[in-house]
Amino acid sequence: MPRRRRRRQLETLKQIKARRWEKQKGRCHYCGKEMSKREATIEHVVPVSRGGPVTDRRNIVLACEVCNKRKGNRILEEMPKKE
Numbered sequence: 084m085p086r087r088r089r090r091r092q093l094e095t096l097k098q099i100k101a102r103r104w105e106k107q108k109g110r111c112h113y114c115g116k117e118m119s120k121r122e123a124t125i126e127h128v129v130p131v132s133r134g135g136p137v138t139d140r141r142n143i144v145l146a147c148e149v150c151n152k153r154k155g156n157r158i159l160e161e162m163p164k165k166e
């Protein structure tokens with residue numbers, strides 16, 4: 084059943100998030116700002132819309148709300164690659 088699968092995926096994401104948050108010491112991956120676990124947003128390094136794995140922890144970083152929004156805009160604008 085899809086419903087069951089979805090619930091399991093959410094749980095996994097939650098676990099990944101908690102682990103990631105500790106690994107990043109509660110700081111944003113991009114700007115280094117301290118954030119609470121609740122403030123942290125899940126960022127997929129390779130966007131899911133481009134085939135990035137949803138629950139692969141290597142594809143997940145945590146970002147603050149500001150960076151999350153900024154990155155979202157970049158994707159929309161097709162940011163050129165930055166070294």
Ligand SMILES: [Zn+2]
Pocket residue numbers: 111112113114115116146147148149150151
């Ligand atoms: Zn940030």
